[in-house]
Amino acid sequence: MKFLQNFGEYILFLKAVFTKPEKLKIFRQQIITESYNIGNSSYGIIALISTFIGAVSTIQIGYQFEGSLLPDYLIGRIVRDSNILEFAPTITALVLGGKVGSSIASEIGTMKVTEQIDALEIMGINAASHTSFAKIIGGVITIPMLVLYAMILSLVGGAVSGWLSGIISVEGFVKGLRTGFVGYNVVFAMTKAYTFSFIITSISAFQGFRTVGGALEVGESSTNAVVYSCIGIIFFDFILSQLMLF
Amino acid sequence: MIIVENVNKTFGNKHVLKDFSAKFYKGKCNFIIGASGGGKSVLMKCMVGLITPETGSITFDDRDFLKLNYKEKINVRKDIGMLFQNTALFDSLSVEENVAFPLRMFTTFTEEEISDRVNFCLSRVNLINLNKFAPSNISGGQKKRVGIARAIALNPKYLFCDEPNSGLDPLTSRLIDELIKDITIEYQITTIINTHDMKSLFVMGDNIVFIHQGNKWWEGEKEGIRSSENNELLAFMEASEF
Ligand SMILES: Nc1ncnc2c1ncn2[C@@H]1O[C@H](COP(=O)(O)OP(=O)(O)OP(=O)(O)O)[C@@H](O)[C@H]1O
Ligand SMILES: [Mg+2]
Numbered sequence: 001m002k003f004l005q006n007f008g009e010y011i012l013f014l015k016a017v018f019t020k021p022e023k024l025k026i027f028r029q030q031i032i033t034e035s036y037n038i039g040n041s042s043y044g045i046i047a048l049i050s051t052f053i054g055a056v057s058t059i060q061i062g063y064q065f066e067g068s069l070l071p072d073y074l075i076g077r078i079v080r081d082s083n084i085l086e087f088a089p090t091i092t093a094l095v096l097g098g099k100v101g102s103s104i105a106s107e108i109g110t111m112k113v114t115e116q117i118d119a120l121e122i123m124g125i126n127a128a129s130h131t132s133f134a135k136i137i138g139g140v141i142t143i144p145m146l147v148l149y150a151m152i153l154s155l156v157g158g159a160v161s162g163w164l165s166g167i168i169s170v171e172g173f174v175k176g177l178r179t180g181f182v183g184y185n186v187v188f189a190m191t192k193a194y195t196f197s198f199i200i201t202s203i204s205a206f207q208g209f210r211t212v213g214g215a216l217e218v219g220e221s222s223t224n225a226v227v228y229s230c231i232g233i234i235f236f237d238f239i240l241s242q243l244m245l246f
Numbered sequence: 247m248i249i250v251e252n253v254n255k256t257f258g259n260k261h262v263l264k265d266f267s268a269k270f271y272k273g274k275c276n277f278i279i280g281a282s283g284g285g286k287s288v289l290m291k292c293m294v295g296l297i298t299p300e301t302g303s304i305t306f307d308d309r310d311f312l313k314l315n316y317k318e319k320i321n322v323r324k325d326i327g328m329l330f331q332n333t334a335l336f337d338s339l340s341v342e343e344n345v346a347f348p349l350r351m352f353t354t355f356t357e358e359e360i361s362d363r364v365n366f367c368l369s370r371v372n373l374i375n376l377n378k379f380a381p382s383n384i385s386g387g388q389k390k391r392v393g394i395a396r397a398i399a400l401n402p403k404y405l406f407c408d409e410p411n412s413g414l415d416p417l418t419s420r421l422i423d424e425l426i427k428d429i430t431i432e433y434q435i436t437t438i439i440n441t442h443d444m445k446s447l448f449v450m451g452d453n454i455v456f457i458h459q460g461n462k463w464w465e466g467e468k469e470g471i472r473s474s475e476n477n478e479l480l481a482f483m484e485a486s487e488f
Pocket of ligand 2: 287
């Protein structure tokens with residue numbers, strides 16, 4: 001019951017957000033700023049995480065191949081598919097759900113409790129749209145780019161760790177990468193990335209916007225934003241996998 | 247002129263505004279006074295449309311606010327300036343960008359015109375050389391003044407000030423009072439001030455509304471206060487005497 005009510009409020013919030021901005025020039029500027037902020041604050045951590053996830057997946061798959069009769073280069077193929085299909089989009093989204101989600105929720109939540117949202121409303125500005133629209137668009141532009149970048153780095157990380165640990169040569173790994181490549185997998189991964197980025201930014205903006213109270217509640221909203229974003233990501237990961245892979 | 251008629255507002259089972267009616271005049275400093283928790287802020291929020299009352303009407307010079315559609319409401323709001331109790335400055339923007347904000351949103355001014363208007367408003371509130379500062383790096387009194395500058399940027403017809411000088415030293419309080427009084431007269435604004443500060447009431451009050459537990463308990467000019475026979479009002483005045 002509570003869930004349905006919240007979901008209804010979320011839909012009404014989105015309806016308020018997706019209205020024509022007051023001034024397109026300002027809106028464009030906001031989108032550029034938001035995209036830049038998300039990308040600039042996250043590319044480092046995403047690089048670190050995806051490279052290591054790629055590296056670890058090579059080692060773990062190599063470990064499972066040990067003593068088997070399967071050809072080595074298949075390691076490259078499995079690393080590629082698991083990183084493109086699952087690790088790069090989903091882990092990137094979960095990390096950004098924490099990082100971007102909490103920052104969006106606390107920024108908007110603080111504006112709410114310090115009456116900045118009221119100040120916007122009194123000026124005759126649609127505050128939901130003014131505070132959230134550009135953030136959502138910025139996220140939907142930038143987060144999929146970060147996912148793509150995570151995919152590439154995870155494969156690089158996989159190749160390097162295979163080579164350093166002596167599990168598989170770089171040539172072997174690359175051969176694996178090139179066998180049985182299915183372009184559709186990338187389409188699937190990017191569909192996930194777009195879905196997740198919308199989930200993260202819209203849920204977090206909503207959580208921030210409905211904050212009532214003071215600093216304590218801003219903290220709560222920010223935690224909720226992360227929790228609900230992550231639940232949304234996992235849930236849609238499952239749904240999209242069901243829908244698109246079988 | 248703003249006319250509030252028969253406004254009722256309840257929160258849960260708490261009846262905050264009880265059939266409240268009052269008039270607020272153009273070119274005058276209209277004061278709302280009363281004990282803490284009496285409903286002053288709720289009344290003000292009803293008037294600017296942040297809270298919708300259950301019954302009643304609020305009329306801005308013939309525009310019955312609660313009956314307007316969304317677009318028409320926005321047009322009324324463009325005529326409203328508000329100074330919030332805690333200023334509500336946009337903390338992601340500098341002082342000058344805060345004042346420029348309504349201009350950027352609602353006018354077709356060029357950068358140069360915006361900058362002129364911003365500097366004019368800031369000098370009007372005696373703030374110079376703080377243009378590039380962030381709101382977090384200026385003092386409370388300076389924030390209030392930026393809040394006023396932002397509120398008057400679009401030449402409002404109605405100016406709402408929620409406790410404009412709470413938390414300020416007496417000298418700065420008087421400066422802010424004078425400032426509000428001057429712009430009210432100069433631009434013939436309908437100004438509504440919600441305060442506990444009896445000193446500012448006696449310095450600049452033109453029309454006074456006394457709220458007691460959500461009721462309008464007394465209304466009149468400041469000269470009438472001392473001669474009134476309203477016990478709650480007299481007790482309220484007496485408590486602030488020193
Ligand atoms: N959003 C709300 N939900 C429930 N009750 C509220 C809400 N806003 C105000 N109230 C109640 O309405 C009453 C009047 O509050 P209001 O803020 O108008 O007082 P006030 O006269 O402005 O007091 P002060 O001088 O201390 O600012 C209080 O009892 C308060 O608890
Ligand atoms: Mg109050």
